[in-house]
Amino acid sequence: MELVSIHGEGIAARCCAHLLRAGGVPVSTLRRGRIEASKHRFRARYERKDIELLALVDEAHDTLRGPARQKVLYREFHEFADSKYETLSSISVAHICNLRERREYRERRMTFEKTRPTRISSGELRRPEPEGRAGYLRIDTVHQGNLDGVKGVYHINAVDEVTQWQVVGATERSPEAWLIPGLEASLEQFPFQIRGFHSDNGSEFINHTVAELLNKLLPEQTKSRLRRSNDNGLVETKNGAVIRKHMGFSHIESAHADCINTFYKEHFKPYLNFHRPCGVPELVTNEKGRTKRVYKWYATPLEILRQLPGVARFLRYDITLDDLDRQAGRQTDTGAAIQMQEAKRKLFAGFQLEKTA
Incomplete structure (x- = not known):
């Protein structure tokens, strides 16, 4: 029987002896659908809705500097009591930069970015x-x-x-x-x-x-x-x-x-x-x-x-x-x-x- 072992994210073909020791899976099983790794994954702190909300804030404020953007997110939750910003209200400036590199952020900005209009000696x-x-x-x-x-x-x-x-x-x-x-x-x-x-x-x-x-x-x-x-x-x-x-x-x-x-x-x-x-x-x-x-x-x-x-x-x-x-x-x-x-x-x-x- 031809077997394939799954380690982490990749799928590597190995000989039968190795697969039996590592807990292999038949190829026919793989063909029926994707097998999810059993590795435990922690829940992401910043979900897609948070990243899209950050993109919305950047679009509205024309992308302020990091500390100014951080202050806006803090004020939205603590000053104006908007619960949507609870997670983002404590984000660091460095992590704002990280989230701006995420695919979800780029998709939001690309979707909603509007085309910009052609724009006597005293004292x-x-x-x-x-x-x-x-x-x-x-x-x-x-x-x-x-x-x-x-x-x-x-x-x-x-x-x-x-x-x-x-x-x-x-x-x-x-x-x-x-x-x-x-x-x-x-x-x-x-x-x-x-x-x-x-x-x-x-x-x-x-x-x-x-x-x-x-x-x-x-x-x-x-x-x-x-x-x-x-x-x-x-x-x-x-x-x-x-x-x-x-x-x-x-x-x-x-x-x-x-x-x-x-x-x-x-x-x-x-x-x-x-x-x-x-x-x-x-x-x-x-x-x-x-x-x-x-x-x-x-x-x-x-x-x-x-x-x-x-x-x-x-x-x-x-x-x-x-x-x-x-x-x-x-x-x-x-x-x-x-x-x-x-x-x-x-x-x-x-x-x-x-x-x-």
């Missing part, structure tokens, strides 16, 4: 010194490019240095007549008093008109020093990680500035400040006296704001922490991300309709 020359206080803003503009002589929209990116609270606006042109209304609208959306305004040496911000606007708000104005690229590093990082990531590099006509502003105010700003974790830098000095930033804590801008000592004195007179908490609690992190992505798809679809009209 003191120094770094701002917020000293742990909210209200010191970093400002920059991002241009969406020109095409065939048609001007592209300008994005105004404003980020608070301490809390990383971020407000993005859009304007049709960079010159003062167009920029100032957009800048005013952006500054009014911050929940705390504006104490400082820092930009690079670009003429759009370093001029008398901006200085007059800031004099009304009574903040200090500073600008980046020459050959000190890190002076405005925070907002420049957000230019790429937030604006370019979501709005892309392709040309968008300046005429769409109003539609973009509506999207920013109603969907993008709540997502960024209530539901998107950021890395909180901690300055560490080594034995050689060199200082570097390490990121041990990830939190949303609202969580960072809430942790500030005496936070109530930073807020505007018409806003309280309870107001902000109520806004943040209306949706889960991933629910807000999905809604934001849907609004963004409709926004870009509107651009395409006007092009083909």
